[in-house]
Amino acid sequence: SRSLNLAVIPGDGIGQEVVAEGLKVLSAVLPQDVKLETKEFDFGARRYHATGETLTDADVDALKKHDAILLGAIGDPSVPSGVLERGFLLKLRFLFDHHVNLRPSKLLPGVATPLAGEPSIDFIVVREGTEGPYTGNGGTIRKGTEHEVATEVSVNTAFGVERVVRDAFARAQARPRKKLALIHKNNVLTFAGHLWTNVFNKVAEEFPDVTTEYMHVDAATIYLVTQPERFDVIVTDNLFGDIITDLAAAVSGGIGVAASGNINPSGDFPSMFEPVHGSAPDIAGQGKADPTATVLSVALLLRHLGYDAEAARIDEAVSADLAERTGKPARSTSEIGDALAVRVAG
């Protein structure tokens, strides 16, 4: 009999509520012979306030022992900006070498979009997850004085860029339209931009059936609202990926349905799956959060572990559920989770 050994990090705010529904749907969809074992971790604001810890070496060792990680949300206004982000979220992405940050955007039938007309949106963003301006390189001198200077260093390596570009080409090749766009700002950030562009063009030679284009990040935001159907697969740097995936989520149904995977394709460390939304403390504990993004993150998790049929059942259940929402009264977090669990089981 098979087993799925899952680390669960509910985290802060609505994290608890949405993760509970994610697990509900996961249990419902898994084949009988798969033994699901979950271990919950208490990372986040409460633990930080209680112990001052964000992620210890022992935590990292414990997390390593799992097949994958499901995360709700980390972050609370009571913690200074950057502490949990750098001390937990980014630390984990770097330690576990989550270099493929995968974020699909699909506008499903019946889902509202802020865009006029009926745009057809179905693309995935492959965001680099371990380099760029996210490395924490940089510093501050003369802090707090009128002569303060603060720097941030974006670090980009041929190794790091090539592996994520290669991953994106493979994903593009496996999709019907076989299109890949590189998004950067190579006319201004010429050092990093030329590295990205050269590596992209070199790898492109190995994928002659993939149609490529290059786009500056500023122009890309225009296309995302005026011609989102233009995109199939996008590959981009860590910071540009952060920005455009929030915009992509907004135009394709909102962050209530935006899923993401922090993937280490080598399998050396567990990959982590999480909704794109944050901890939303303003609505926490009220049963108002939409667990759909977490449930879709569970589908990404299953696909990553080879449970393709089960992942597809979740995607179908979510599509069907969303298609029936229009005009109905709002449901609670657990009502949505229940409905999805019934659909995937049925």
Next chain:
Amino acid sequence: SRSLNLAVIPGDGIGQEVVAEGLKVLSAVLPQDVKLETKEFDFGARRYHATGETLTDADVDALKKHDAILLGAIGDPSVPSGVLERGFLLKLRFLFDHHVNLRPSKLLPGVATPLAGEPSIDFIVVREGTEGPYTGNGGTIRKGTEHEVATEVSVNTAFGVERVVRDAFARAQARPRKKLALIHKNNVLTFAGHLWTNVFNKVAEEFPDVTTEYMHVDAATIYLVTQPERFDVIVTDNLFGDIITDLAAAVSGGIGVAASGNINPSGDFPSMFEPVHGSAPDIAGQGKADPTATVLSVALLLRHLGYDAEAARIDEAVSADLAERTGKPARSTSEIGDALAVRVAG
């Protein structure tokens, strides 16, 4: 009698066509007693190909002698990415210390937006223009090898941040809603982020009547498409400003109507005004380009030089022209310029 001594840089692609209309409207709106003197400069791709020069010391000295600069567009696919951007556009912003990059976004009646509903959009972005990731700091080692490392250094100073933040607060205070949003990514770019946030909070104490908020750049892209009416004045870093002003232009009528000013408020060097759009080589020379963004940039130029009434006449003429466009056949570049010139003169 007064004089307006203007440096004119038509540049590449549609730059020539749109600048001609900008000058047409400028001549029509200026009071009789103002002597307009223009001097044209041939910067851009043609000169670069002919001489290898982008902007020489002599060019800079010649430009300095003017009250302001009107720019069409610089850039052509025949020139490697970055050469004209770094060698001309950014060089000039840095040399002339254009630290206030001003970009208004207003959705005018009758103008199409990709957003559903009828959003009310009227805000200005004050983008820092001389620091951040645009400084050209950084470098490459082992170029072209599998061990290449490329860095980009964002440089931020208390001096540079404070002056642009102060400018933005003053602009917010002068507007009816008196709201100012700081956009950054201070949870990840903690060195630069804390500098921006601290300076912002310190200057805020001097403007108690201005309502402030902080927003991460990724979240800001969501609000720009779901709640654009939320914004009044935005102040942000050079790169974030580049990205969000293209998105802002897209949602508020497109880059055909997006104007910008590269402003040195001290007056030590001439400020430069330009449409946000590029040289659009695909439609160059066909009379298809919309000169409205350039004409609105002329209005920003006039306001900067104290010709407030004339600037207002241009804004009104553009509003009236746009309001009458729906359902009419498309006009040529010069037809639109003629119509605007008639309106401002009348």
